[in-house]
Amino acid sequence: MTRGFLLGKFMPPHAGHVALVETAQALVDQLTVLVCWLPDDPIPGPLRLAWMRELFPKARVVGHGAIVPQAPEEDPDFWPIWRAIVGAAHPEPIDQLFASELYGARLAQEVGARFAVIDPSRSGVPISASAIRADPAGNWHYLPPPVRPYYAKTICLHGPESTGKTTLAPLLARHFDTLFVPEYGRTYCEEYGLSLTMDDLVTIGRTHAAMTQALLRQCNQRLILDTDPLMTAVWADMLFETRDPWFDAFQDTADLYLLLDIDLPWVDDGTRFFGEDDRRRRFFDLSRAELDRRGLNYRIIGGPPEERFERALEAIAEAGL
Structure with a gap:
């Protein structure tokens, strides 16, 4: 030998x-x-x-x-x-x-x-x-794949349903020639229905986190996230007025959150819950409070759909990402 x-x-x-x-x-x-x-x-x-x-x-x-x-x-x-x-x-x-x-x-x-x-x-x-x-x-x-997550920057789209996250995520990914993590909650609801339990939400959060770690190894400098477990935690607050301890223990937060405003019409696509104005406002306020509570870096993105992409790019540039 x-x-x-x-x-x-x-x-x-x-x-x-x-x-x-x-x-x-x-x-x-x-x-x-x-x-x-x-x-x-x-x-x-x-x-x-x-x-x-x-x-x-x-x-x-x-x-x-x-x-x-x-x-x-x-x-x-x-x-x-x-x-x-x-x-x-x-x-x-x-x-x-x-x-x-x-x-x-x-x-x-x-x-x-x-x-x-x-x-x-x-x-x-x-x-x-x-x-x-x-x-x-x-x-x-x-950089080999195991090292990339150490240097990659994560940009997460955050905020209530029907604010354009699913439209914006692939646009940003294409602009930066990188990948994006689709919203797993939507996939889960389309497969299993809308009668969610707390265990379902934990499964959604854990799966989304696992998908993020997998794609960080393949991304190009940045990874775009169509929500993350912080958003699932806010869903728990909205649906049950409580949350599983797993959500508060989650620490793999993004480098920048783009909080999408609710100044767009609510559209029922079959997987959405909170269309009333007061509930949309509460959903937004809880989404923002989650970021404030953790002291995370975020920008609010509002305005017409056709302007949100440019405003998102400006926010990412301002954050140095």
């Missing part, structure tokens, strides 16, 4: 890292990847460890989070320290040590392995982790 080893900060993992690890995996029978971090790193080490484990399930991916010297000039015992770290992570003999940095040659010598340098000039995948941290949007295509 041939054994390989590589290490890095992977802050964050990107296409260059993927190429390095996949190349190494193809050249040895067993690969160990050591993910290193310091307590004050801008991206938490355990999160990077989880990303790498998801990206490379066939590799042995281990973590090291102790404070140790990062360069030979910091400590005269730099190489013995790192030799011990590698030995703890990979106690078996190492046949090949892989790296795209030339430090790997000395480290390979220290652990008695053959050095395999892979694309040291980054000509194959011209990107660095520091470049991604500086401009994640501009380097989006270098």
Whole structure:
């Protein structure tokens, strides 16, 4: 059996890292990847460890989070320290040590392995982790799916029924060349009817949250949400004047909420409940109160249907998203 080893900060993992690890995996029978971090790193080490484990399930991916010297000039015992770290992570003999940095040659010598340098000039995948941290949007295509949710921005359409959310969501998605999460409550009611229970609402909220997490991995910088569990919580308030504790425990809120005003005619499409003026007003007030209570970033979008798209774009630009 041939054994390989590589290490890095992977802050964050990107296409260059993927190429390095996949190349190494193809050249040895067993690969160990050591993910290193310091307590004050801008991206938490355990999160990077989880990303790498998801990206490379066939590799042995281990973590090291102790404070140790990062360069030979910091400590005269730099190489013995790192030799011990590698030995703890990979106690078996190492046949090949892989790296795209030339430090790997000395480290390979220290652990008695053959050095395999892979694309040291980054000509194959011209990107660095520091470049991604500086401009994640501009380097989006270098981010693997598990990393995208960390950087993606979520824009959620919020507010009562019959205010244009379902029309606006795909328009925004097309404008930003990205995806949108459709309103799962509508899908659920069309399938199972309008006699909703609290358990139904929790199912709607949980499913919508799961759909959001799935599409965050595939979106292009932004993800548009046609409502989220906060809106389902307001539905619970409207229907039952109470809510399941799951809703208040939900914390994966959007970066920006566009609260659509009720200054449009109410249209009964077969899945709507509250057409009376006073109930529409209460629905809107509760929707706004939910955002205020949580201290979330939101803008109110009103006016004729043909103007709401432009007003939404202006609000998103003002929010820096």
